[in-house]
Amino acid sequence: MKHLVRFLQVSLFGLFVTVWIGHVAIAPATAHWADLAVADITVADTAVDITLTVPTTVLAFADDNNDQTLSSLELAKHADQLEQHLSENIVLTHQTNPPELFTVTPALTPQTKDRATHSTFLLQYQWPQPIQRLSIRYNLFSPDLEQAQCLATITQGDRTRNIVFTPENNLIEIADTLPWQQQFFSFLQLGVKHIFTGYDHILFLVALLLPGGNLSQLLKIVTAFTIAHSVTLTLAVLNIVTLPTPLVESIIALSIVYVAAENLWRKEIRHRLWLTFGFGLIHGLGFANILRDLSQSQDNLLLSLGSFNLGVELGQITIVLLVFYGLRFLQKQPGELILRNGISVLMVLMGMVWFAERAFAAGL
Template structure:
C-alpha cells in the first residue's frame, strides 16, 4: 500500500497537469459590452463568442447559422437578457441592431449594435445595466463592460476607455455613471487631443516650419533678402500673419467637414498635405510670389483642416458636444502652433541677421522637400514605405533638443558672422 500511494499521487498530478495545460493554452472566451454615452442615448455593441453562445443556448452554432437559421432565435434570446434601469427605477428602452460576425482575438463573435434610451426623451443619467447573456447558463463565463466614449468625462477613444466592471453568474448588473462629468472636462480632453495630434504629426509641424523659415526675410528681385533697420521688427508681424492665415484656413474646413458639409477621402487629403509641404519648401528656397507664405498658409490650411476633421469624426460625437469639441480641439492646435513659434522664432529672427541664414534656410527647405516627396510617393502608393520615418519620429519626439540646437546655431552664427550677406528694407 505504501508503494501504491506515491504511484497514485504521481498519476493524479499528471492527470491534473494534462487537463490544466490545454485550458492555460486556450483561455475561455469572454463577452464584451461596449458603451458610447451620447447625451440623449447610449450606443454601443454586444460581442458574443459563438462557441460559448452555443453552449448557453444548447445549439450547434456556426458563423453561418447565427446569421441564417438561428438568427431570429438568437436576437430574441439576447434581447431578453439585456435591460437598463434608471436611478428612479424606471426601465429604459433597449434595442438591438442587425447582427454580424466578427473575429475578435482569434475567436468568431456574434456582434449586435446596441441602443439604450431613457424614457420620455430624457438625457442619459446614471443607470444600471442588467445583463446575463450566456452567463445565466455558464458559471465560468465573464463579460467585460466598458465605456469607450463619454465626452463629459473626457473619454474620447480606445486610449481613454474605462472598464466599469465584470458581469458573471454571481454579478449580473453593473452601474454606468453618466452624470459625473461636465462640458469643461470634455473641452479639456479635446484640447489635449488637438495638442497631441499636432505635436505628434510630423507633416503638420514641418509645414508650419517651412512657412516660418522665410518669414523674417523680404522677397526682392525673385530672391530672399534679409531685412535691416527699424523695419525688421515687422518680421514679427509677418509671423503673426502666417500663423493666423493657417489657423483661419484649417478652422474653416475643420468646422465644415465636422458638420458634414464637405467630405474628402483620407488618402487624397494626406497626399495634398504632402504637396503643401513641397510647395512651402520650394517657396522657402526661392519666393514663388510676394508674401506667398501667407497665401500658402491659408490655402493649404484648408487641406490640413480636412485632416483634423477626420480625427474629430472618429470620436463619434453627437450634435450636443460637437461645437464644444471643435472649440477645444482647435484651441489645442493653436496652442501647439504658438508653442512652436515661441520655441523657434526668436532663434530664426536672430539667425536671419547673420551670413549663415541663407545656408540654413536652403538646407532646412531641402530636408523638408525630401520628406514631402517621400510622403507623396508613399501616399500615392508609388512606394511601400517612407525611408525617413525613423528620423521624422526622432525629430518630433525631441522638440526641445531641436529648438536648442537651432538656438545654439543662432548664437554661434551671431558671434562668427554677425552681418547678413545682403539686406534690403522691408518697405521695399
C-alpha cells in the first residue's frame, strides 16, 4: 500500500507537469511583443499628443483581410470607426473637462518582421485653457491577449515618467508631477508578470534546476542567470547591444533544448554555472524587448530598469522555491528518475517546436 501511494503521488505530479508543459506548448511562439502597446505621451500647455502603437488585433474591425496589418485602404474605409473607437477607449480629461478638439492621424511607419502585427497612430487632444490636472484612462485592451498592457512614456516640460497601463490599473492622474512610486510599482508588477507569463524563461529555469541539488547550489545557478541577463538587459535598453528579436527568441528556444537534453546524458553538471551565465546573456536580450521602445531620460531609465529587473528577480525566486520543494518531494520516490527524464524529453520537444516556429517566422 505504501508503494502504491508513493507511485500515485509521483504519477499525479508528473501529470501536473505534463499538463503545464502542454499548456505552454500552445502559447504564442513569441509573446514578448505580440500583446504589448507603446504610447509616447507629450503634455504641452493646452494640448496633449499621443503617438500610439498597438496590436492590430485590438482594431480587428478595421482589418478586413485579417493580415494583422492596416493598409491605407483599410485606414481610409474605417477612419470614422477608428476615431470613435480610440476616443472611447483612451479618455483624457482636464479638470473633468473633455478636450474640445480630438484628431486621429494614422502613422504608416516601417514595420520590421517581428513587429508587423502593430499599427501606429497620432492622437491629438486640445483644450482652450492651460492644463493643470490631467487624467488619462486607457482601456484599449483585447481579452484575447494574455499579457495585455501598454507601456507609456509621459513627458511634461523637462519631466519624464514611465507608467504601465493594464486592465487592472488603467487610470492615472497627472498634476504638477507624476509620483516616482507609481512608476516604480508599475514596472515592478510588469517584471513579475513578465517572468510568470514568459513560458520560455520559466522552462529554461526549470530545466536548469531539474537535476537537483541543495538550495544554495540552486540559488548560485539562478544568481549567474540574474547577473547575465541584467547585463544584457541594461546594454540592450541603452541600445548599446542589439540583435534581431526573432534571432534572440530562436536562440532562447535552443537554450531550452540544450539544457534539457544535457539533463539526459550528463550525471555531473559542474559547468552549469558558466553555461547558465552564457545563456542568461541571451535571455537578457529577450527581457529587453519589452522596454526598448520607451523614451527615457537617464534618471527615468534607471528607475524603470531597476524596478522591472527587481520584479523579474522576485518572480524567479518564487519559481526556484517551487522547483526546489517539488524536487524534494520527488526524491526517494519510486520512478523518480524516469519522471525526471520524461520531463526533460518533453522540454526538448517543446524547445524544438518553439525553435522551428520562431526560425520559420523569422525566415532564418
